[in-house]
Amino acid sequence: MNIKNLIKFIDGDLLTKSADLTREIKGGCGADLMSDVLASIQPNAVLLTGLCNPQVVRTAQMSDVAAIIFVRGKKPPQETIDLANEEGIPLITSPFGMFELSGRLYLAGLPSLEQPISE
Amino acid sequence: MNNRDTNFDQSPSRFKGKIITDEMAGKITRVEELAYILKISDVMSSSLKTLSPDHSMQDVLVTMRENRISGIPIVDDDSHALLGMVSTEDLIKCLANQDIDANLTKYMSTKLVTVNSFDYLTEALKLFARTGLGRLPVLDENGTLAGILTKGDVTYGLLRALEHDYIEEEVRRYRASHLFEDIESDRSSLILRYTIEHYDFTHGGSASSKIKRALLRLGANAQLARRVGIGIYEAEMNLIIHTTHGGTIHVEIEPHQISVYVWDEGPGIEDVDMAMKPGYSTATEEIRELGFGAGMGLPNIARCADEMDLRSELGKGTHLTMKFFLKGEDVVGEGYTGKGKKETENDA
Known part of the structure; x- marks a missing residue:
């Protein structure tokens, strides 16, 4: 699934511009704790989160996230959008909640890209 | 190439006469952005085949065939002013009349829609959309012919600009990736x-x-x-x-x-x-x-x-x-490993 199809699929609104929407998404990960994301996410995932601060974008950039979806129709502040534009990471807002979104995307064939944390 | 319908034609008219809100601005693509950054002179063809008004329609036919072009600007030899254009349609009209030896001024169009070389590309896009024309003569500051702009030139120019965005980062990467090579130390x-x-x-x-x-x-x-x-x-x-x-x-x-x-x-x-x-x-x-x-x-x-x-x-x-x-052949700053050489390990 590429980002353009994903946006349609989740009734999403794209909040950023000039991002590459043909980028392929390999799976998903959902979390509000950024350390959990950094610890477990694999590259080219879509990140579902309710956290809206710029650290979400930084976290996404560090962990090669393909796109960020804000759940429950949340809209991040302008500083988050600005940073995402700068780094070329698409931000999407969707009216669905985290559970519903995860379910929908999983049923659509996107696997979990959260690897278990064990040392 | 000229008659190919591109999305670029529609983009300016979509915003025509409207105040662009923040929400709309968010939907502007990089291509639309470029139309406001690139000047017409950046994308037009400037190596031109022109004819002076003392030629015949026969000369027009030969020039078109030899140069594989579908329109010729007619330019005054002395003043270099643009007098008109002769297109393939004009040539067909002339052939239908079996009038190939006529002077080209008899068939050339003199009501010309022109653009300025120093205008932004978006001006040309508006004109393409409004007039349905396939090519526009481009005039410089002095009003003399500077080039010709076709829809094909626009498409090519935009693609080149998009590619440039990409290449710029590639060049930076290439330069930095050889950082240590010419510096000798223990x-x-x-x-x-x-x-x-x-x-x-x-x-x-x-x-x-x-x-x-x-x-x-x-x-x-x-x-x-x-x-x-x-x-x-x-x-x-x-x-x-x-x-x-x-x-x-x-x-x-x-x-x-x-x-x-x-x-x-x-x-x-x-x-x-x-x-x-x-x-x-x-x-x-x-x-x-x-x-x-x-x-x-x-x-x-x-x-x-x-x-x-x-x-x-x-x-x-x-x-x-x-x-x-860094393991094996992987290095930083000692040669270009090339993009996509090794995708991330976890890639499915």
């Missing part, structure tokens, strides 16, 4: 230093972001850049969240290893073993609301780095060392 390294302020959440992660980009430009593979980036990001956030006066990040890049030193002057960690346990955190509720303080920072660093050393003294401060070793 041991060369590149040192990057960053000062991190306490509680500066606004800039939190910008140092790690710069370091990750630097590594990619130096030719590091995606997986290494990601590992180093995540490790340093956790350390950077620790400086922002947990220190009294912030701290310093010092990255030493060598062709086969990357060493990261992070230090601060307090307050120090009470129990280093506890701090290393996943899930253990001393972060406040406020920090947790920001998405941090899950107690995963230090365990994450340990997981990312090939070697990690953490020393801390209460009241004095904390010193963290991370080492990353």
Whole structure:
């Protein structure tokens, strides 16, 4: 699934511009704790989160996230959008909640890209 | 190429006469943006075949056939002023009349729609959309013919500009990736230093972001850049969240290893073993609301780095060392490994 199809699929609104929407998404990960994301996410995932601060974008950039979806129709502040534009990471807002979104995307064939944390 | 319908034709008219709101601005694509950045002179064809008005339609036919063009500007020999255009349609009309020996002025169009070379591309797009014309003569500041603009030129110009965005980063990467090659020493390294302020959440992660980009430009593979980036990001956030006066990040890049030193002057960690346990955190509720303080920072660093050393003294401060070793043929700054040479290990 590429980002353009994903946006349609989740009734999403794209909040950023000039991002590459043909980028392929390999799976998903959902979390509000950024350390959990950094610890477990694999590259080219879509990140579902309710956290809206710029650290979400930084976290996404560090962990090669393909796109960020804000759940429950949340809209991040302008500083988050600005940073995402700068780094070329698409931000999407969707009216669905985290559970519903995860379910929908999983049923659509996107696997979990959260690897278990064990040392 | 001329009659191919492109999306570019519609974009300006979509915004025509409207005030662009922030919401609409968000939907403007890079291509539309470029139409407001590129000048017509950037994309037009300027090597032109022209004829003076003393030629016959027979000359028009020959010129079109030899140069494989479908329109010829007619230019005055002395004043260089544009007098008109003869297109294939004009030629067909002439052939239908069996009038091939006529002077070209009999058939040329003199009612011309022209554009200025110094105008933005969007002006030309508006004209293409409004008039349905396939080509527009371009005039310079003095009103003399500077070139011809077709829809094909526009498409090609936009594609070239998009490609340029991409190439610019590639060139930077290429240059940086050979950094160490021409510098001879017993041991060369590149040192990057960053000062991190306490509680500066606004800039939190910008140092790690710069370091990750630097590594990619130096030719590091995606997986290494990601590992180093995540490790340093956790350390950077620790400086922002947990220190009294912030701290310093010092990255030493060598062709086969990357060493990261992070230090601060307090307050120090009470129990280093506890701090290393996943899930253990001393972060406040406020920090947790920001998405941090899950107690995963230090365990994450340990997981990312090939070697990690953490020393801390209460009241004095904390010193963290991370080492990353490059394996096999992977190097940074000693030759271009090429893009996509090694995708991340975890790629499905």
